Amino acid sequence: MATSKSAKIQMEIDKVKAKLAEQQARLKELEQKKLEAENTEIVDIVRGLSISLDELPVLLQAIRSGAPMGQSVPKEAPTTEEKESEE
Numbered sequence: 001m002a003t004s005k006s007a008k009i010q011m012e013i014d015k016v017k018a019k020l021a022e023q024q025a026r027l028k029e030l031e032q033k034k035l036e037a038e039n040t041e042i043v044d045i046v047r048g049l050s051i052s053l054d055e056l057p058v059l060l061q062a063i064r065s066g067a068p069m070g071q072s073v074p075k076e077a078p079t080t081e082e083k084e085s086e087e
Helices: 005-048 055-065 080-086
Strands: none
Touching: none
């Protein structure tokens, strides 16, 4: 018995839907792995900072507020040679 054209198309649709479901599941799995990898990287970075758990929230808040990080070193005044070369 011959299959109708619409039945063949429906079979193809079903195949594509099955492949699509597989790919969506794979995508979800990959996104979860990426999130886990990012979290591991963040933990490694924070552990590398050698700061206490009490200091961590303070540091993160300072970063969010845009406060300058590190030591502030005043810029030295230009030497006499630098002043002469500017003129």
